[in-house]
Structures are given as structure tokens and as C-alpha cells.
Amino acid sequence: MRTSRLEAFSDGVLAIIITIMVLELRVPEEPTLHALAGSATGFLTYLLSFVYVGIYWSNHHHMFQVVERVNGGVLWGNLHLLFWLSLFPFTTAWVDESSFARTPVVVYGVNLLLAAIAYYSLQLAIFRVRGGAGLREALGRDGKGKASPFLYLTGIGLAFVAPWLGVLVFSLVAIMWLVPDRRVERYLDAREEAAQV
Amino acid sequence: MRTSRLEAFSDGVLAIIITIMVLELRVPEEPTLHALAGSATGFLTYLLSFVYVGIYWSNHHHMFQVVERVNGGVLWGNLHLLFWLSLFPFTTAWVDESSFARTPVVVYGVNLLLAAIAYYSLQLAIFRVRGGAGLREALGRDGKGKASPFLYLTGIGLAFVAPWLGVLVFSLVAIMWLVPDRRVERYLDAREEAAQV
Amino acid sequence: MRTSRLEAFSDGVLAIIITIMVLELRVPEEPTLHALAGSATGFLTYLLSFVYVGIYWSNHHHMFQVVERVNGGVLWGNLHLLFWLSLFPFTTAWVDESSFARTPVVVYGVNLLLAAIAYYSLQLAIFRVRGGAGLREALGRDGKGKASPFLYLTGIGLAFVAPWLGVLVFSLVAIMWLVPDRRVERYLDAREEAAQV
Amino acid sequence: MRTSRLEAFSDGVLAIIITIMVLELRVPEEPTLHALAGSATGFLTYLLSFVYVGIYWSNHHHMFQVVERVNGGVLWGNLHLLFWLSLFPFTTAWVDESSFARTPVVVYGVNLLLAAIAYYSLQLAIFRVRGGAGLREALGRDGKGKASPFLYLTGIGLAFVAPWLGVLVFSLVAIMWLVPDRRVERYLDAREEAAQV
Numbered sequence: 001m002r003t004s005r006l007e008a009f010s011d012g013v014l015a016i017i018i019t020i021m022v023l024e025l026r027v028p029e030e031p032t033l034h035a036l037a038g039s040a041t042g043f044l045t046y047l048l049s050f051v052y053v054g055i056y057w058s059n060h061h062h063m064f065q066v067v068e069r070v071n072g073g074v075l076w077g078n079l080h081l082l083f084w085l086s087l088f089p090f091t092t093a094w095v096d097e098s099s100f101a102r103t104p105v106v107v108y109g110v111n112l113l114l115a116a117i118a119y120y121s122l123q124l125a126i127f128r129v130r131g132g133a134g135l136r137e138a139l140g141r142d143g144k145g146k147a148s149p150f151l152y153l154t155g156i157g158l159a160f161v162a163p164w165l166g167v168l169v170f171s172l173v174a175i176m177w178l179v180p181d182r183r184v185e186r187y188l189d190a191r192e193e194a195a196q197v
Numbered sequence: 198m199r200t201s202r203l204e205a206f207s208d209g210v211l212a213i214i215i216t217i218m219v220l221e222l223r224v225p226e227e228p229t230l231h232a233l234a235g236s237a238t239g240f241l242t243y244l245l246s247f248v249y250v251g252i253y254w255s256n257h258h259h260m261f262q263v264v265e266r267v268n269g270g271v272l273w274g275n276l277h278l279l280f281w282l283s284l285f286p287f288t289t290a291w292v293d294e295s296s297f298a299r300t301p302v303v304v305y306g307v308n309l310l311l312a313a314i315a316y317y318s319l320q321l322a323i324f325r326v327r328g329g330a331g332l333r334e335a336l337g338r339d340g341k342g343k344a345s346p347f348l349y350l351t352g353i354g355l356a357f358v359a360p361w362l363g364v365l366v367f368s369l370v371a372i373m374w375l376v377p378d379r380r381v382e383r384y385l386d387a388r389e390e391a392a393q394v
Numbered sequence: 395m396r397t398s399r400l401e402a403f404s405d406g407v408l409a410i411i412i413t414i415m416v417l418e419l420r421v422p423e424e425p426t427l428h429a430l431a432g433s434a435t436g437f438l439t440y441l442l443s444f445v446y447v448g449i450y451w452s453n454h455h456h457m458f459q460v461v462e463r464v465n466g467g468v469l470w471g472n473l474h475l476l477f478w479l480s481l482f483p484f485t486t487a488w489v490d491e492s493s494f495a496r497t498p499v500v501v502y503g504v505n506l507l508l509a510a511i512a513y514y515s516l517q518l519a520i521f522r523v524r525g526g527a528g529l530r531e532a533l534g535r536d537g538k539g540k541a542s543p544f545l546y547l548t549g550i551g552l553a554f555v556a557p558w559l560g561v562l563v564f565s566l567v568a569i570m571w572l573v574p575d576r577r578v579e580r581y582l583d584a585r586e587e588a589a590q591v
Numbered sequence: 592m593r594t595s596r597l598e599a600f601s602d603g604v605l606a607i608i609i610t611i612m613v614l615e616l617r618v619p620e621e622p623t624l625h626a627l628a629g630s631a632t633g634f635l636t637y638l639l640s641f642v643y644v645g646i647y648w649s650n651h652h653h654m655f656q657v658v659e660r661v662n663g664g665v666l667w668g669n670l671h672l673l674f675w676l677s678l679f680p681f682t683t684a685w686v687d688e689s690s691f692a693r694t695p696v697v698v699y700g701v702n703l704l705l706a707a708i709a710y711y712s713l714q715l716a717i718f719r720v721r722g723g724a725g726l727r728e729a730l731g732r733d734g735k736g737k738a739s740p741f742l743y744l745t746g747i748g749l750a751f752v753a754p755w756l757g758v759l760v761f762s763l764v765a766i767m768w769l770v771p772d773r774r775v776e777r778y779l780d781a782r783e784e785a786a787q788v
Contacts, residue, residue, distance in 0.1 A: 005204060005208065005258055006258075007596060008205065008208050008599065009208045009211070009212055009254060011596065011599050011600045011603055012208055012209055012211075012212030012213070012406075012603055013212045013215060013216055014600070014603075015212075015600055015603030015604045015606075015607060016212060016213055016216040016217070016603070016607055017216060018604060018673075018677070019604055019607040019608055019611065019677055020216065020217065020219075020220060020607070020611065022611075022677050022678065022680055022681055023220065023611060023614070023680070024224075025681050027615075027681065027684045027685045027688055028685060031685070031689035031692030031693070031694045031695050032694055033694055036694070036698065047674075050670075050674055050677070054667075054670045057600060058663075058666055058667075058670075061596055061597075072255075075255055076251075076255075076375070079247075079251045079255075082215075083244075083247055086215070086216055086219050086247070087219065089219055089220070090219055090222050090224065093224045094224045094225060094228070097224055098228035101228030102228070103228050103229055103230055103233070104228050107233065178667070202401060202405065202455055203455075205402065205405050206405045206408070206409055206451060209405055209406055209408075209409030209410070209603075210409045210412060210413055212409075213409060213410055213413040213414070214413055217413065217414065217416075217417060220417070221421075269452075272452055273448075273452075273572070276444075276448045276452075279412075280441070280444055283412070283413055283416050283444070284416065286416055286417070287416055287419050287421065290421045291421050291422060291425070294421055295425035298425030299425070300425050300426055300427055300430070301425050304430065399598060399602065399652055400652075402599065402602050403602045403605070403606055403648060406602055406603055406605075406606030406607070407606045407609060407610055409606075410606060410607055410610040410611070411610055414610065414611065414613075414614060417614065418618075466649075469649055470645075470649075470769070473641075473645045473649075476609075477638070477641055480609070480610055480613050480641070481613065483613055483614070484613055484616050484618065487618045488618045488619060488622070491618055492622035495622030496622070497622050497623055497624055497627070498622050501627065
């Protein structure tokens with residue numbers, strides 16, 4: 001099975017997730033800056049979730065550049081990941097509407113954690129297909145991927161102390177992923193050079 | 198007519214169906230785990246419908262790998278299938294909001310049944326196009342495809358006894374389809390090998 | 395400018411239009427067949443608009459198979475068509491919520507008329523690009539395309555007498571378009587054969 | 592990294608933004624032309640935002656035809672642009688629901704301004720990748736691109752005097768961009784001719 005249609009479907013789902021979250025932003029009832037400020041928590045959670053979906057899309061994109069064919073395991077591993085990502089609009093809206101209350105922030109963190117575990121399982125499934133060993137080589141020690149679940153757990157724990165501490169950790173993890181990661185690009189460049197020699 | 202644009206359009210529609218169902222999940226009004234538990238039926242019906250759309254996407258993907266060109270009959274057979282699938286967000290939301298009442302569960306089963314019949318008709322339409330005989334060969338006896346409508350009918354009947362029995366049957370059919378099905382992959386591998394000899 | 399990305403964008407917009415209309419279907423408040431019957435007008439208007447968007451997608455697909463490159467005029471002619479099609483969810487919902495009242499049915503007919511005019515203008519724009527003469531040849535007299543605006547006008551006029559008469563005409567036009575139309579396919583087949591000679 | 596998947600994802604997001612804005616149009620409660628007239632401001636703001644998203648899609652399309660590969664900077668520059676565009680449904684709905692009140696019109700202008708700045712930054716990021724110098728050459732002095740932010744600022748300023756003056760300026764900028772712009776097409780044609788010599 002070629003990866004092209006799997007990528008196209010995932011792109012579609014991710015594009016919709018990232019965009020429909022804006023439908024959850026409530027339009028202010030009064031035409032004043034004061035009323036707009038009431039949407040500020042909605043705006044911040046929207047921004048955070050937008051960045052997370054962007055990170056997943058970008059990493060997903062890299063991951064499937066290495067392999068050319070996938071099997072049923074990868075296909076369902078991918079749908080598993082999309083399932084947890086598709087709950088972002090729901091958990092994001094709850095965090096927003098409760099103005100960063102403890103339980104919604106914890107549930108948001110659990111959502112991030114389950115998406116990270118789904119992503120990790122998908123990587124393991126890809127390692128097993130033809131060409132998948134290349135991805136393992138490209139990722140190297142994969143420090144960020146291994147650290148993320150523990151950082152989410154830390155954020156969930158801190159949210160019990162104070163919700164804003166949890167949100168802070170989740171934001172820092174997003175920033176950590178935003179720092180450019182050229183592992184897969186470097187691997188592909190190296191492979192291309194090797195092919196030319 | 199090439200299949201590529203038909204596949205792209207179907208991917209788009211399926212990606213939207215699978216994602217907008219999350220908009221029907223009502224955000225809990227209180228920031229408590231107790232309030233979240235009130236969304237549990239919504240979460241379960243969302244999961245079931247997500248898996249069903251995933252199964253249809255996966256099977257759709259396989260089906261169109263065998264043929265390269267389609268005619269108007271296949272095009273409208275495909276839109277017919279998409280029509281019944283597009284009603285999933287509606288019937289899913291009704292099952293959820295009524296907390297698994299009898300009539301909504303029966304209607305959900307009828308929706309599953311009509312989608313299965315539309316899928317079966319689409320297969321028949323594909324058998325008739327150039328290269329379509331290959332799909333018939335690849336599917337073999339097609340036990341799952343033939344059993345599904347009868348299982349849905351059983352589920353609909355049992356829902357009259359107790360709604361949860363119907364939901365149980367619909368869940369078991371989904372699990373049956375999740376078990377990997379390598380018929381089309383095997384057929385394509387065999388054809389590839391034959392071509393190399 | 396190649397047509398591939400224009401087709402991909404149009405597929406995306408049409409896929410969303412055809413799918414979000416289901417969000418306008420109101421979930422019945424009671425879990426009874428009687429309450430579901432109250433959604434019947436919504437279901438019928440949804441079906442009619444689904445078929446119309448399907449017809450436009452199918453014709454759009456054929457139209458762009460003939461040409462390979464487009465200019466700015468075609469690009470904006472295409473966006474013009476998508477604009478009127480994007481209002482279908484709005485006018486469809488109004489017809490539904492008013493239970494087929496006169497004004498909403500007339501406005502729905504005007505929407506169909508404006509979409510047909512936009513489609514016709516897009517065809518004229520395509521005739522002028524390189525390869526576009528082939529489309530003119532393929533369409534021949536284009537009886538359906540020329541008759542449709544007058545049929546919509548008739549439907550709008552009859553809706554002033556009785557709304558259901560207007561809806562009847564709009565449904566008959568949809569059925570007329572559903573009858574397979576092999577003009578473009580025949581043209582492409584003929585061109586292919588000529589190329590092989 | 593090839594541009595194809597970045598273009599596909601952007602097409603998806605832009606297709607959704609342009610289409611979901613119609614969900615913000617409120618269906619009139621009475622089946623009369625008078626009630627429909629109450630939706631007129633919604634219709635006008637929808638049209639303006641539709642044209643703006645269309646312009647961004649068209650320019651985006653041209654921009655990525657010149658380069659073939661992008662890096663992480665371009666990828667995040669693109670997501671940055673999509674973020675501001677994804678807020679259009681929100682700011683458009685606010686302008687509509689407040690019937691062109693001052694603050695919402697100013698905020699809409701700020702949204703246009705931030706999208707324009709994001710677009711400009713994305714151009715700068717593309718100039719730096721391989722083949723990106725071609726885009727700089729193709730754009731030439733880029734009068735429209737440089738004038739737009741100042742025109743938005745003027746519109747924002749005038750909105751403080753009278754909101755409709757701001758809307759007028761934003762509409763004029765849209766019309767300015769609608770006037771065909773053949774710079775990139777001319778550059779590509781010239782390059783093609785040069786390659787044939």
C-alpha cells in the first residue's frame with residue numbers, strides 16, 4: 001500500500017482539526033475591547049492547540065517521507081493517532097470555557113499524553129515495514145520523542161498544584177518541538193548523496 | 198476517467214465526516230470529572246463511528262487500488278455510499294443525546310445497513326469496469342462483506358429487545374472488520390510477482 | 395498555471411460544502427420515530443442539495459480533464475462558482491427550517507440559478523485558454539447547460555404559485571443531470587484513439 | 592522537503608476557512624425577504640472574507656510554483672500565515688453580529704494586517720531557500736505587497752472616524768488584488784522559453 005493516499009487523508013483530517021477549533025471561539029456579545037478580552041483564554045488555548053497540531057503535521061510529514069509502502073498495522077496506528085488528535089477541539093474548548101480550571105487542564109494533558117503515546121506506537125509500527133529501519137536510523141536517540149510523555153506527566157501532576165503550572169509545562173514542550181529538528185532532513189540528504197556516489 | 202480525483206474527493210469527504218462528529222460532543226458545563234462522565238455515551242458513540250468511518254476509508258482505499266479508470270456508474274455509486282456515511286454524525290448525535298434509547302439505536306443500525314448495501318452496490322459497479330474483474334478475484338468469497346448486512350439486521354432486531362444488545366452487535370461487526378484483511382494486498386503482490394516472471 | 399492544484403482546492407471546498415450541510419440537520423429532541431419525521435423536510439432538502447453538489451463536482455471534474463493549464467480568469471471564474479455553491483448550506487437550511495415556505499424556496503432557486511450562470515461563465519473562460527476549444531467541441535450543443543437556467547427560472551416562477559411546484563422542478567432538473575452524460579468521455583476516447591493512429 | 596504536501600495541507604486549511612464562514616451566517620427566523628435583509632451585513636462580510644481568502648490562495652499558489660523544496664523555516668512561516676487566516680471566520684462573524692461597529696471593524700483590520708505581515712515574512716523565508724531567488728526576481732518591486740500593510744493601517748485609522756470608511760478601504764485593497772497580476776506567470780513563461788533555447 002502506497003503512503004500517498006494515507007498522507008492525503010491525514011492531511012485532510014489535520015487540516016480540519018486545526019481549523020474547526022476556531023468555531024469553538026465564542027464571538028464576543030458586545031462590540032468592545034473589554035468583551036474581546038473575555039475571549040482571551042479562548043485565543044490562548046486555540047494558539048496552543050494550533051501549534052500542537054502544526055507540530056504533529058510537520059513530524060508526520062517527515063516520518064512518511066522515509067518509507068514508501070505501509071501495511072495494515074501502520075494504517076490503523078495512523079487512525080489511532082488521528083483519533084486522539086481529533087479530540088483536541090473538545091478538550092481545548094473545555095479548558096477555555098472553564099477558564100483554565102483544574103480538571104479540564106488535567107484532561108487536556110491526558111489528551112496530549114495519549115496522542116504522544118499513539119505517535120510513538122506509530123513509529124514502532126513503521127520501523128517494522130520495508131524501509132522503516134531508515135526512520136529508526138534517522139531519528140537516532142529520539143530524545144524529544146522519549147522525553148515528551150514524561151514532560152506531559154509532569155505537567156499533569158503540576159496541574160493538580162496549580163492549573164497554570166500545567167499549562168506552562170505544556171507550552172514549554174510545544175516550544176521545545178518548535179526548535180528546528182533537522183534529523184530526518186539530514187538523513188535524507190545523506191542518503192541522496194550516498195546514492196550519487 | 199481516472200480514479201485519482203475520485204479518491205481525493207472521497208478522502209476529503211471521509212476526513213470531514215470523521216472529524217466533524219467531534220463538534221457534536223457537548224463540552225461539559227461544570228469543570229468536574231463527574232460532568233465529563235456525562236459525556237461518556239457521546240465519547241463511546243464517537244469512538245464507534247470513528248472506527249466505522251476508518252474501516253470504510255481503509256476498504257475504499259483497497260478497492261480503488263485494483264482499478265485505474267472508472268465510469269459514471271462507479272462515480273454515482275461512490276456518491277451514494279458517501280451520502281449514507283455523511284449521515285453518521287446525525288445518527289451518532291441522536292444515539293448520544295438520547296443516551297442509547299431504542300429508536301435512535303435502531304435508526305443508527307439502519308444507517309449502518311444502508312451504508313453496507315451502498316458499499317456492496319459500488320463493488321458490483323466496479324466489477325463491470327475494465328480491470329474490475331481483478332477486484333472480484335481479489336475479494337474471493339467476500340465472507341465479511343456478505344455477512345455484514347445480516348449482522349446489522351440482527352443488531353437492529355436485538356435493539357428492539359434491549360438497545361445495548363444492538364450496540365453490542367454493531368461493535369462486534371466493527372471489531373470483525375478491524376482484524377487485518379490481506380486479500381487485496383495478497384492479490385496485488387501476486388499480480389506484481391506474475392508481472393516480474 | 396497547472397490545473398492540478400485548482401482541482402485539489404475545488405475538491406476540498408466541494409467536499410466540505412457537501413458534508414457540513416449535515417450539521418444543519420437538527421437532531422430530534424425526542425427519541426421517537428414521530429420526532430424523526432419532523433426532520434423529514436431537512437432530510438429531503440439535504441438529499442436534493444447533496445445531489446446538486448455531486449452533479450457540480452462530477453461536471454467540474456470532466457471540464458478540467460480537457461485542459462491542462464489555466465489563467466487568472468479561469469481561476470477567479472472557478473472561485474465565483476464556488477462562492478455560489480458555498481451558499482447552498484445556508485439556503486438549504488432556510489428552506490428546511492421554514493418547512494418549504496415560498497420566499498426561502500424562491501431564494502433557493504435563485505441560488506441554483508446564480509450557480510448555473512457562474513458555471514456557464516467558467517465554461518466560456520475555459521474555451522479561451524489553450525486546449526479549451528476541445529471542451530467546446532466535446533460539449534457540442536450543450537442542451538442541458540443551456541436549458542438549466544430557463545428551467546430554474548420556471549421553477550422560481552412556479553414557486554410563487556405553490557412552493558412545492560418549484561421544488562418539483564428543481565428536483566426534475568437534478569434528475570435530468572443524473573442521466574449519464576458521456577460527451578466528454580467520448581471526446582477523450584476519440585482523441586486517444588486518434589493519437590494512437 | 593518537497594512543497595507538494597505543504598501545498599496540499601494549505602489547500603485543505605484554506606478550503607475549510609473559506610467554507611466554514613458560511614456556518615456563521617444565521618438563517619433568518621422568518622420566511623420573508625425582510626428577514627433575509629437582516630442577513631445582508633453577514634452576506635457582505637462573508638463576500639469580503641471569501642474574496643480575501645481567495646486572493647491568499649491564488650497568491651500562495653503562485654509563490655510555491657517557483658520553488659520545489661522548502662525548509663523548516665518556510666514550513667512554520669506557512670503555518671504562521673494559516674493561523675491568522677484561520678481567525679477570519681471569528682473576526683468576520685464579530686463584524687457581522689455587531690452590524691459594523693467600530694471595535695470589531697478595527698479588529699478585522701488588525702487581522703488583515705497581521706495576515707499581510709505573515710505573508711510578507713513567508714516570502715522572505717522563501718527567498719532564502721534554493722530557487723527562492725527566482726521568486727524575488729518574479730515579484731520585482733512588489734508594489735502591491737509593500738503597499739498593503741500601509742493601506743490596512745489607513746483603513747484601521749479611518750475606522751476610528753467611521754467604521755464604514757474602514758470597510759471601504761479594506762474592500763478597495765481586495766479589488767486592487769483582484770486586478771490580474773501576471774508577474775509570476777510571466778517569469779515562469781520566460782524561464783521556460785530560456786530553457787528551450
